[in-house]
Amino acid sequence: GAGVSQSPSNKVTEKGKDVELRCDPISGHTALYWYRQSLGQGLEFLIYFQGNSAPDKSGLPSDRFSAERTGGSVSTLTIQRTQQEDSAVYLCASSPSLFAGGGTEAFFGQGTRLTVV
Amino acid sequence: AQKVTQAQTEISVVEKEDVTLDCVYETRDTTYYLFWYKQPPSGELVFLIRRNSFDEQNEISGRYSWNFQKSTSSFNFTITASQVVDSAVYFCALSEASGANSKLTFGKGITLSVRP
Numbered sequence: 562g563a564g565v566s567q568s569p570s571n572k573v574t575e576k577g578k579d580v581e582l583r584c585d586p587i588s589g590h591t592a593l594y595w596y597r598q599s600l601g602q603g604l605e606f607l608i609y610f611q612g613n614s615a616p617d618k619s620g621l622p623s624d625r626f627s628a629e630r631t632g633g634s635v636s637t638l639t640i641q642r643t644q645q646e647d648s649a650v651y652l653c654a655s656s657p658s659l660f661a662g663g664g665t666e667a668f669f670g671q672g673t674r675l676t677v678v
Numbered sequence: 679a680q681k682v683t684q685a686q687t688e689i690s691v692v693e694k695e696d697v698t699l700d701c702v703y704e705t706r707d708t709t710y711y712l713f714w715y716k717q718p719p720s721g722e723l724v725f726l727i728r729r730n731s732f733d734e735q736n737e738i739s740g741r742y743s744w745n746f747q748k749s750t751s752s753f754n755f756t757i758t759a760s761q762v763v764d765s766a767v768y769f770c771a772l773s774e775a776s777g778a779n780s781k782l783t784f785g786k787g788i789t790l791s792v793r794p
Contacts, residue, residue, distance in 0.1 A: 668725070
C-alpha cells in the first residue's frame, strides 16, 4: 500500500513477555519515528531514525525498549519483559526529506494497540 | 523545553455550529513549526496543516481555518458549519526547525463530538 503500515494491529501479551512491533514506512521516506499514545500521557515521542541510524532516542522510557531499522526501510520496536504500564497504542510515522529541517510533514500509520495482561 | 497546551479536553456541538479548538505553545526557539492533526476513530493521525513561525497569515481551507498569533503563542483551529464527520480527536503539535529531526511535541488532544 501507499501509506505507513504497522503490524500487528492488536497485540495482547502476558506481563514479562517480549514483544516486537513492526513498521513499514512509505517507500523512499528516510525519516522514521515511533510514538506512544496512552490515556494518561497523550502522544509521546520515542525514537527517530534517519536511514538506519537513530540520532535521537531520547523518548525511550527505559532500557527495556529498543528499536532498529534495516535497509533504510522497515523498523522494529522491541519491548522486553513487558509491564502493564507499557499498554498503549504505538504509532509509527515516516517523512520524506533528509535535509528539509524540522517542518517536514509526518505520515502516520494506524498503530499497534498493545495490551499487557 | 517545548510544550503544547490544549486546555479544552472535550467539546460537544450540534451539527452546523462553528467550533474553535485552542492551542497554546511554549518554545525557546525562534524558528519552529506548528501542526494540527486529526485522529478519527480508525486511529490514524491525519495531517491538516503546517505553519512555520515566520508566517503569521491566517489560513482557510474549506470549512477549516487557522489563526496563528505569535504575540500570544497561540495557533487556534476553527471549524465552520461543523459536520458529524468532523467528530474526532484533534491534536496540536510543535517541532523545532533545526536539523532533519522533525519529532513532534503534541498537546493532549481535544475530543470533538458533533451531534446530528
